[in-house]
Amino acid sequence: MPILRGAVTFSRFRVGSGDPSGTDTRRWLVQGLRKKAFAPLDLGCAGEDRSAGFVELERTDATAFGPDLFQGEYALFGYRIDAVRVPAAALRRELEQWAATFRVEKGRAPVRGERTAQREALRDALRQRVVPTTRVHDVSWNLKLRELSIWAASRKAVEEVAAALEEALGADLHPLTPSASAKLGGVPDDALAPTPALMGPGFGAHEVDHEA
Amino acid sequence: MRRERAGTEAAFLRGEVGVDGVATGREERDEAEVERDRAREQFLRGRTWLGREFLTWLLWRSESGDPLAEWESAGVVVLFTGRLVLRGIAGDVTEISARGALVGYAEQVRRALDAGLLVHGARLRLTHGEQVYEVTVDAEFLDVRAARMPEVLKEQEDDRTLERLYLTEQLSGMLDALLAAFIQVRTSASWMQEIVPAMQRWMTRAPRHPA
Numbered sequence: 001m002p003i004l005r006g007a008v009t010f011s012r013f014r015v016g017s018g019d020p021s022g023t024d025t026r027r028w029l030v031q032g033l034r035k036k037a038f039a040p041l042d043l044g045c046a047g048e049d050r051s052a053g054f055v056e057l058e059r060t061d062a063t064a065f066g067p068d069l070f071q072g073e074y075a076l077f078g079y080r081i082d083a084v085r086v087p088a089a090a091l092r093r094e095l096e097q098w099a100a101t102f103r104v105e106k107g108r109a110p111v112r113g114e115r116t117a118q119r120e121a122l123r124d125a126l127r128q129r130v131v132p133t134t135r136v137h138d139v140s141w142n143l144k145l146r147e148l149s150i151w152a153a154s155r156k157a158v159e160e161v162a163a164a165l166e167e168a169l170g171a172d173l174h175p176l177t178p179s180a181s182a183k184l185g186g187v188p189d190d191a192l193a194p195t196p197a198l199m200g201p202g203f204g205a206h207e208v209d210h211e212a
Numbered sequence: 213m214r215r216e217r218a219g220t221e222a223a224f225l226r227g228e229v230g231v232d233g234v235a236t237g238r239e240e241r242d243e244a245e246v247e248r249d250r251a252r253e254q255f256l257r258g259r260t261w262l263g264r265e266f267l268t269w270l271l272w273r274s275e276s277g278d279p280l281a282e283w284e285s286a287g288v289v290v291l292f293t294g295r296l297v298l299r300g301i302a303g304d305v306t307e308i309s310a311r312g313a314l315v316g317y318a319e320q321v322r323r324a325l326d327a328g329l330l331v332h333g334a335r336l337r338l339t340h341g342e343q344v345y346e347v348t349v350d351a352e353f354l355d356v357r358a359a360r361m362p363e364v365l366k367e368q369e370d371d372r373t374l375e376r377l378y379l380t381e382q383l384s385g386m387l388d389a390l391l392a393a394f395i396q397v398r399t400s401a402s403w404m405q406e407i408v409p410a411m412q413r414w415m416t417r418a419p420r421h422p423a
Contacts (some may be wrong), residue, residue, distance in 0.1 A: 199326015
């Protein structure tokens, strides 16, 4: 829970739209988070290796989003990702052991179809024994300033949480990059082209023709 | 035999062998070319150059020790401290990582900047009144990483959370104020006429030797 303690690492966004006028913002937010609330992984379900969704900040197995969701001007919550991954080395080892036993018993090597079927069976068996990994990324949202921070070091995680928020709430999140901040400040695109004099002698204007 | 022939045909269709079945000798992409393309992609992605120019300008301006922007009625003083990453797209060197207490102001770094590299990532110390923050930022996203903030003074848990959030907001606000100061300069006529030439003079300045 980095919002509460620990390393301060976050990515910043401006919330562009969503929050339809005339609607209670807090109720809208709670409804959106519940729509994409975290559901525990069902290890009995063969195809389910990952589950992700929103949780409460301090109780990462709770998705009620009661009054604790709000502190002052902020909405505080988490995005939990549970995943189960069968170690490839363990699966390979068990499959080789099975293939060796098969050869002894049947006097021939297993054909491709038999190997595939056994690999799936072994994978399911190993899956039951693996403990799922859990990661929670905190989110702090200043509802007054419409600024949102995703507390995660990995860019991939930041993008996943941002996409989940956009989907759950129908809101547009704009990353506060230098370029986006300049645009928000009304700076036209053509004023943002690179400065060739700072780029070194080998730099040509064609480098950014299709971008600038 | 049939399988072998089918394999040869497939290799021919992929352009791996000629009609004589001998490898076409298609050259592997030059390593330097691959590296340049990667550097260029990083440079263009999300207009990263703007963030690099910002951090480079900030480094140049911070050497004076003067406040560089105003935030909540107090000046923000910036000091580059710790690790510095420089990146460029022209020339043989596309990235340099430098480490040292005040490495940003070292002659070697200025020389690299003069050769066309720009600051891509840096550890900054921001002093705002009596409060001191440290943060690592990158040019592409200006994300806040591994920030050290002033000590939280409140004792109640909820109050501590709000105070911590307030401090992160202050930090974000200072970064935004610095960026706004840069954008203002960057979009003015003085950028090309005065600022860039002054930065170039600073990059080529002779090292100061102790008396």
